[in-house]
Amino acid sequence: MTTILEVEQLKTRFRTDNGVVSVVDGVDFSIHAGETLGIVGESGCGKSVTSLSIMRLLPPNGKIEGEIRFNGKNILDLTEKEMQSVRGNEIAMIFQEPMTSLNPLHTVGRQIEEAIILHMKLDKAEAKKRAISLLKAVGMPRAEEIYEEFPHQLSGGMRQRVMIAMAMGCNPKLIIADEPTTALDVTIQAQILDLMREVKEKTGTSIMLITHDLGVVAEMCDRVIVMYAGQVVEETDVDTLFENPKHPYTIGLMNSIPELDDEREYLDTIPGTVPLPHQMPKGCRFAPRCSQAMAICHEKPPELLQLNGHKCRCWLYAEEGEQQ
Numbered sequence: 189m190t191t192i193l194e195v196e197q198l199k200t201r202f203r204t205d206n207g208v209v210s211v212v213d214g215v216d217f218s219i220h221a222g223e224t225l226g227i228v229g230e231s232g233c234g235k236s237v238t239s240l241s242i243m244r245l246l247p248p249n250g251k252i253e254g255e256i257r258f259n260g261k262n263i264l265d266l267t268e269k270e271m272q273s274v275r276g277n278e279i280a281m282i283f284q285e286p287m288t289s290l291n292p293l294h295t296v297g298r299q300i301e302e303a304i305i306l307h308m309k310l311d312k313a314e315a316k317k318r319a320i321s322l323l324k325a326v327g328m329p330r331a332e333e334i335y336e337e338f339p340h341q342l343s344g345g346m347r348q349r350v351m352i353a354m355a356m357g358c359n360p361k362l363i364i365a366d367e368p369t370t371a372l373d374v375t376i377q378a379q380i381l382d383l384m385r386e387v388k389e390k391t392g393t394s395i396m397l398i399t400h401d402l403g404v405v406a407e408m409c410d411r412v413i414v415m416y417a418g419q420v421v422e423e424t425d426v427d428t429l430f431e432n433p434k435h436p437y438t439i440g441l442m443n444s445i446p447e448l449d450d451e452r453e454y455l456d457t458i459p460g461t462v463p464l465p466h467q468m469p470k471g472c473r474f475a476p477r478c479s480q481a482m483a484i485c486h487e488k489p490p491e492l493l494q495l496n497g498h499k500c501r502c503w504l505y506a507e508e509g510e511q512q
């Protein structure tokens with residue numbers, strides 16, 4: 189299996205009024221060619237900062253350490269100019285709210301073409317042809333007309349289709365999708381997920397899918413990483429995750445998924461909130477919210493343990509697991 193992205197000991201810190209805070213704290217993972225990797229966790233767990241670090245799109249007070257190897261090359265060693273050719277061309281990104289990443293003043297067609305002209309060196313007429321065929325590929329009715337329209341003339345679901353068309357524009361090897369369906373209603377959400385699966389099957393691109401929604405993970409992902417408070421707390425393939433979740437945080441997330449025949453009035457959500465980066469507990473970061481916490485959990489941070497086909501950061505498994 190070819191590995192296209194390898195993230196090693198990624199640490200992302202920000203200078204703030206509270207001093208330097210660490211939002212991503214020693215994260216390791218890799219993505220293979222053609223694979224969809226899910227990154228799950230509540231907001232504030234460092235998922236989006238992980239993806240912005242890979243794209244090197246952090247605000248000026250952010251600093252990245254570690255290695256991010258894309259096709260064997262450390263992205264952190266590239267010049268800004270080299271990085272620009274990676275962005276959009278080799279790694280494309282789809283965000284939750286397309287309105288923030290689409291330019292309201294430019295037509296849909298022009299925005300899709302811009303990246304194609306820049307990276308693929310096509311002329312205007314060829315780029316237009318490709319833009320229209322991309323709009324058709326993402327299931328847009330009236331592709332020729334939509335090509336001339338502005339983002340505000342489209343519905344949320346259509347705008348997300350435009351974002352996917354833009355992401356596909358240069359045949360990227362990796363698409364990073366950050367909560368791509370969270371802002372959409374359920375029916376449209378299902379259509380967009382179907383479309384992303386179709387894109388993956390047709391093009392063989394890898395996808396890194398960031399979501400707080402385990403239902404989306406179940407439908408889309410091959411492998412999953414669960415993040416909590418800036419660290420990986422569990423990693424395994426998607427079937428194992430659902431059959432045999434190990435980390436109390438993962439189990440809590442699963443109990444929060446509504447089921448179709450659910451008669452519970454309230455879902456079992458996990459009590460409390462993700463700790464702020466400058467207020468990390470001294471032991472296990474999940475301990476203040478964990479119903480299984482033991483004395484050691486409040487004292488000493490657990491390591492990410494290697495279990496059988498599974499990685500898990502929790503003292504409950506200290507005896508059966510090997511330290512990484």
Ligand code: SF4
Nearest residue numbers: 472475478485502503
């Ligand atoms: Fe809960 Fe302890 Fe495991 Fe942390 S290490 S998740 S507090 S049992």
Ligand code: MG
Nearest residue numbers: 231232235236
């Ligand atoms: Mg986020």
